[in-house]
Amino acid sequence: xxxxxxxxSAGAGEPIDPDxxxxxxxxxxxxxxxxxxxxxxxxxxxxxxAAARYGATLIxxxxxxxxxxxxxxxxVAGCAAIGVLMVLVAEGADLAEGAEGTDTAETADTAExxxxxxxxxxxxxxxxxxxxxxxxxTAAxxxxxxxERTGSTASTTSTARRPAHPLLRPxxxxxxxxxxxxxxxxxxxxxxxxxxxxxxxxxxxxxLTLLAAxxxxxxxxxxxxxxxxxxxxxxxxxxxxx
Amino acid sequence: MTWxxxxxxAMIGAPLRYLTxxxxxxxxxxLFPWGTFAVNVVGSFVLGVVTGAATAGVASAHxxxxxxxxxxxxxxxxxxxxxxxxxxxxxxxxxxxxxNAVASVLAGLGAAFxxxxxxxxxxx
Numbered sequence: 001x002x003x004x005x006x007x008x009s010a011g012a013g014e015p016i017d018p019d020x021x022x023x024x025x026x027x028x029x030x031x032x033x034x035x036x037x038x039x040x041x042x043x044x045x046x047x048x049x050a051a052a053r054y055g056a057t058l059i060x061x062x063x064x065x066x067x068x069x070x071x072x073x074x075x076v077a078g079c080a081a082i083g084v085l086m087v088l089v090a091e092g093a094d095l096a097e098g099a100e101g102t103d104t105a106e107t108a109d110t111a112e113x114x115x116x117x118x119x120x121x122x123x124x125x126x127x128x129x130x131x132x133x134x135x136x137x138t139a140a141x142x143x144x145x146x147x148e149r150t151g152s153t154a155s156t157t158s159t160a161r162r163p164a165h166p167l168l169r170p171x172x173x174x175x176x177x178x179x180x181x182x183x184x185x186x187x188x189x190x191x192x193x194x195x196x197x198x199x200x201x202x203x204x205x206x207x208l209t210l211l212a213a214x215x216x217x218x219x220x221x222x223x224x225x226x227x228x229x230x231x232x233x234x235x236x237x238x239x240x241x242x
Numbered sequence: 243m244t245w246x247x248x249x250x251x252a253m254i255g256a257p258l259r260y261l262t263x264x265x266x267x268x269x270x271x272x273l274f275p276w277g278t279f280a281v282n283v284v285g286s287f288v289l290g291v292v293t294g295a296a297t298a299g300v301a302s303a304h305x306x307x308x309x310x311x312x313x314x315x316x317x318x319x320x321x322x323x324x325x326x327x328x329x330x331x332x333x334x335x336x337x338x339x340x341x342n343a344v345a346s347v348l349a350g351l352g353a354a355f356x357x358x359x360x361x362x363x364x365x366x
Contacts, residue, residue, distance in 0.1 A: 039257045046256020046316040047249040054248045054311050075320040082321040179256045183282040183318035184289035187354040191290065195358065210347060217324040
């Protein structure tokens with residue numbers, strides 16, 4: 001694996017790149033060998049994500065020369081969703097050991113990054129809230145299930161967790177969210193605005209999208225890690241009481 | 243019809259991103275997410291060309307939906323880019339995280355400008 005840094009953060013065993021699973025990293029070249037199912041779910045997921053993005057531009061059209069709020073909202077919502085997804089699907093196994101260390105550091109920044117996310121504007125926050133709600137529901141369902149399972153088998157460790165289906169991450173992360181968010185529309189939007197003489201709007205779009213997207217993924221990952229850790233601690237206590 | 247073109251473009255763009263990332267990763271064993279960087283820059287250039295062509299009147303709305311919204315939209319990604327940046331920062335590679343964010347935005351923007359300029363030169 002390419003990881004040279006200290007393994008001190010929550011998902012330390014994971015590659016930086018969410019698109020490459022442990023299996024892919026272990027198999028050298030042979031680009032397409034055994035990749036059929038993954039390519040298929042990435043294609044279907046990408047189509048769903050792109051259709052959702054296209055639908056958003058139909059529902060919230062942006063006039064030429066105006067600030068491209070819709071693309072910003074789509075990208076920020078997608079970034080928040082991948083933060084939740086990657087913690088639940090990819091980092092789950094490592095959380096028991098690593099979460100405490102990173103949690104403290106991230107908590108300090110949460111307030112600040114929240115403000116940035118709020119500054120993203122009305123449609124952005126609306127989308128974000130929706131995405132967050134959906135993610136919360138998924139997380140809650142998963143965790144309740146995990147808690148029930150560990151509760152009923154109190155003799156085993158409370159951090160035991162069923163591994164996610166190997167195609168879930170490529171489908172949702174690489175496919176749906178990768179297809180939903182877009183970098184090219186962002187850069188070309190900025191180019192169009194600058195080209196038409198709307199320099200201030202172009203620069204605002206350039207900076208605001210980047211800051212809001214990074215804030216969204218950061219907050220979403222931190223909050224999800226905290227929620228997972230808390231639930232597990234509770235499930236663990238419940239197990240010990242028995 | 244437009245929906246179908248967007249979906250068809252995305253069904254090419256998303257797997258292309260996945261396979262590019264795998265190919266890059268197989269050749270370069272580095273911490274820096276070059277695969278995502280590459281697709282974002284290439285996608286920005288192609289969308290620049292498509293947008294420039296549309297302005298020049300040589301690309302139809304259908305071509306834009308297929309190549310632009312579908313293919314380039316799904317080929318490039320903001321979610322993976324931001325998550326990789328976050329992971330770099332968390333792994334203690336803060337300069338690489340900042341470098342990834344700044345370089346991706348500048349190179350992508352440069353590619354978009356270059357794409358539009360090429361379209362102007364070809365069809366202007």
